[in-house]
Amino acid sequence: MAITAVEELNILHSTQLIIKEALGKMGYSEEMYELLKEPLRVLSVRIPIRMDNGEYRVFQGFRAQHNDAVGPTKGGVRFHPNVTEDEVKALSIWMSLKCGIVDLPYGGGKGGIICDPREMSKGELERLSRGYVRAISQIVGPTKDIPAPDVMTNAQIMAWMMDEYSRIREFDSPGFITGKPIVLGGSQGRESATAKGVTIMIDQALKAKGIPLHKARIVIQGFGNAGSYLAKFMHDSGASVIGISDVYGALYDPNGLDIDDLLSRRDAFGTVTKLFPNTISNRQLLEQDCDILVPAAIENQITMDNADRIRAKIIVEAANGPTTMEATRFLTAREVLIIPDVLASAGGVVVSYFEWVQNNQGYYWSLEQVDSKLKEVMVKAFENVYNVHISRKVDMRLAAYMTGIRKMAEAVKYRGWI
Numbered sequence: 220m221a222i223t224a225v226e227e228l229n230i231l232h233s234t235q236l237i238i239k240e241a242l243g244k245m246g247y248s249e250e251m252y253e254l255l256k257e258p259l260r261v262l263s264v265r266i267p268i269r270m271d272n273g274e275y276r277v278f279q280g281f282r283a284q285h286n287d288a289v290g291p292t293k294g295g296v297r298f299h300p301n302v303t304e305d306e307v308k309a310l311s312i313w314m315s316l317k318c319g320i321v322d323l324p325y326g327g328g329k330g331g332i333i334c335d336p337r338e339m340s341k342g343e344l345e346r347l348s349r350g351y352v353r354a355i356s357q358i359v360g361p362t363k364d365i366p367a368p369d370v371m372t373n374a375q376i377m378a379w380m381m382d383e384y385s386r387i388r389e390f391d392s393p394g395f396i397t398g399k400p401i402v403l404g405g406s407q408g409r410e411s412a413t414a415k416g417v418t419i420m421i422d423q424a425l426k427a428k429g430i431p432l433h434k435a436r437i438v439i440q441g442f443g444n445a446g447s448y449l450a451k452f453m454h455d456s457g458a459s460v461i462g463i464s465d466v467y468g469a470l471y472d473p474n475g476l477d478i479d480d481l482l483s484r485r486d487a488f489g490t491v492t493k494l495f496p497n498t499i500s501n502r503q504l505l506e507q508d509c510d511i512l513v514p515a516a517i518e519n520q521i522t523m524d525n526a527d528r529i530r531a532k533i534i535v536e537a538a539n540g541p542t543t544m545e546a547t548r549f550l551t552a553r554e555v556l557i558i559p560d561v562l563a564s565a566g567g568v569v570v571s572y573f574e575w576v577q578n579n580q581g582y583y584w585s586l587e588q589v590d591s592k593l594k595e596v597m598v599k600a601f602e603n604v605y606n607v608h609i610s611r612k613v614d615m616r617l618a619a620y621m622t623g624i625r626k627m628a629e630a631v632k633y634r635g636w637i
């Protein structure tokens with residue numbers, strides 16, 4: 220079905236189109252699509268915060284809960300100036316798909332606040348984080364909806380949120396939120412889990428394409444939590460990281476970049492390129508010759524505007540929504556193997572789930588245990604999606620949606636909702 224350029228970039232709209240196609244291919248009814256195309260619940264909140272200069276500012280926030288037929292909803296909270304309600308809704312649907320693909324007992328949720336943490340003091344960020352929890356406290360909780368970090372939120376913000384929730388409920392509630400500091404019940408390996416999951420996907424994709432790891436040349440867009448850990452893991456495993464970027468520009472060297480040096484110079488928001496004179500643009504970076512391209516920044520980076528200039532053999536989506544549906548079809552037809560976001564970046568939610576299990580048990584695992592369980596889950600998820608891709612002759616994104624939505628649709632049926 221042809222869609223316009225504006226529709227191509229509306230992530231909620233394109234997600235709904237793929238869900239419709241996935242449900243249709245598996246023989247589910249139109250009613251099932253009507254239920255699953257939107258979140259069951261979206262709360263929009265206004266949060267008044269006293270700023271350091273004594274004035275009050277009112278921030279807009281959201282929390283979307285896509286579907287809780289499988290279990291409580293789960294998903295990160297994003298602090299970004301461009302957050303919109305539609306984006307949060309789409310991200311909550313993607314979380315449902317991710318949880319289905321890696322077979323967790325969760326549905327998807329997502330939150331966001333329209334703000335720019337780069338312009339805020341630590342005190343202002345703390346008041347905003349606590350204000351958000353007070354505003355959404357009635358619909359969240361360890362057995363209802365469990366938040367986590369996402370773009371420009373981190374372990375400190377999770378700690379403030381957990382503390383605020385525990386104060387409201389008057390008992391310690393580490394299982395309310397994941398991605399916490401280790402001393403507050405965080406899991407070993409959570410901070411780097413998304414990147415670790417991506418490395419497992421890269422391994423599987425290289426095997427499928429017959430490229431040895433030590434010969435692989437990798438370009439990574441974004442040098443934040445996902446991108447920088449990934450660069451480190453790939454560099455340490457012997458692959459050559461030849462390009463990285465942040466919001467201000469990109470660094471590219473066909474002979475490989477000095478990742479340890481870049482890591483030691485990046486700031487808390489994943490920016491480093493400002494320190495270098497010879498940068499190229501993010502757009503140019505995406506078009507460089509490489510084996511693996513990993514978008515690990517934001518949405519809509521590979522579209523019908525630049526798809527014909529992408530030279531990577533494999534695209535592994537660490538970011539949510541970096542490649543549009545049309546560009547996916549175009550590149551798949553050119554035999555580029557795309558490991559879609561809902562599969563590739565699921566490592567974060569898998570270890571978040573491990574963190575929640577450990578909090579509920581009050582018993583904590585070693586990094587080795589976390590890593591080996593993560594690997595087992597991710598390899599199995601890759602095989603499941605890849606098998607659907609081959610056996611049903613559909614692109615990897617559609618295969619991932621089919622794999623991810625099935626459990627939820629079955630749970631909806633058993634509960635008698637449809």
Ligand code: NAD
Binds near residue numbers: 501
């Ligand atoms: P982050 O805030 O830590 O880092 C984002 C990086 O992208 C920074 O280097 C920033 O400079 C860069 N960036 C921002 N805007 C950009 C632009 N317009 N062009 C190019 N670069 C830009 O965020 P993160 O946690 O690493 O998340 C990155 C992506 O991965 C997001 O799409 C997020 O939803 C997804 N993701 C993250 C996790 C996680 O656990 N952190 C899990 C799943 C998915």
